[in-house]
Amino acid sequence: MTYRYRFISEHRAEFGVQRLCQVLGLRRQGFHEWVAAETARPRRAEAETELVALITGIHAEHRGAYGVPRITAELHRRGLAVNHKRVERLMREHGLAGITRRKRRSTTRPTAGPVTPVADLIRRDFTAPAPGLRMVGDITCLPTFEGWLYLATVIDLHTREIVGHAMAEHMRTDLVCDAIDLAAARGFIDDDAVFHSDRGVQYTSGQFRAALAEQKIRASVGRAGSCYDNAVAEAFFATLKPRSVPRSGGPAATPARRVRRPALLRPHETALHPRPEHPSRNPNQPLQSGPRRLKPRFRLTEATSDQISFARGQAPHGSYLM
Known part of the structure; x- marks a missing residue:
């Protein structure tokens, strides 16, 4: 989309904005909105560069183990309102990824002899009303x-x-x-x-x-x-x-x-x-x-x-x- 808007901007004096938008299948209003946002783009690019540096620091701090969900949560914890899709895009563009674990193998070995029966008091309800309970x-x-x-x-x-x-x-x-x-x-x-x-x-x-x-x-x-x-x-x-x-x-x-x-x-x-x-x-x-x-x-x-x-x-x- 950005490349087509740039093409229109470079050739609008010769062919006109309306004609170029019709040929490229774009809205003329969308092109004018893109032109109006020209001054804000450098600031946005600078903010994105700072965000990439922060993401890279968090990724290195946790030895490359953190992926998109945990880096996004860490950014939110630090007071930054960032969408996970933006974090995913920046990590992909800069070659950052979390560690994926290998397939798990079962290692639990039940005792061979008779065991005193014990009930399951948790029943997959992993909550508690207060600490220490x-x-x-x-x-x-x-x-x-x-x-x-x-x-x-x-x-x-x-x-x-x-x-x-x-x-x-x-x-x-x-x-x-x-x-x-x-x-x-x-x-x-x-x-x-x-x-x-x-x-x-x-x-x-x-x-x-x-x-x-x-x-x-x-x-x-x-x-x-x-x-x-x-x-x-x-x-x-x-x-x-x-x-x-x-x-x-x-x-x-x-x-x-x-x-x-x-x-x-x-x-x-x-x-x-x-x-x-x-x-x-x-x-x-x-x-x-x-x-x-x-x-x-x-x-x-x-x-x-x-x-x-x-x-x-x-x-x-x-x-x-x-």
Whole structure:
């Protein structure tokens, strides 16, 4: 359309605007509107250049993992009213794209022996009236030069914040117990809260049930082989893994289990993301200001920027707790 208007502008003295518009199938009024907007085009082009720079910065800040929906949400969070179609066009023109995950393979392994029946108290209703009442969690593995690093999480369904997490070189039951203990020690879990998980052997074990009972937490499990019953935890890992494993040509992968954590789990990575952010979290919802209470039976040592040592004298079970 713009090229035809330019053609008319260049040849209107010779052939006339009306005749050229008839030949090219354009409205004469549309051409005059295009001419009237001539002075505004340089300003619009300059604003678009600034927007491209901002989009490129956000894309690089998140290691190339953010696509059109999340970059648009991030721009809205920063106070810019931008349509997602405009963001998609600019990203396409400048060769920017998010990371697409590979096809997921099932890794949940139900326990071999008899298990005490546990009801599904969530039933895919991933909402909560207040923080600390309904939690979900799961385990995933992250690649490092030293081998696999296993991560267990506890997610609050009200705020979508990661209120407890633990990392270790194994995926034994100790790992998920450490994540629950940390969430409880931080004061983010109320008594009689519900913790929902899949039917993996760690979450259906007697040790984990005892850890929940010790914290006065009720257990809830979904059906075997159904990722939708624990969709919130699965969605968080779908966000975490592209950001923790850089693209080819980028910086090296996480060099060691203890040296570096994925950028998404840094407690104060940026001013806009002071805590790990879930993809379904409402960007206008305020983050929790801090723990509501702290159970006296646990002790948290002074934290550094890379690791929070959770201890009852020392970090339990050799886990890397943050």
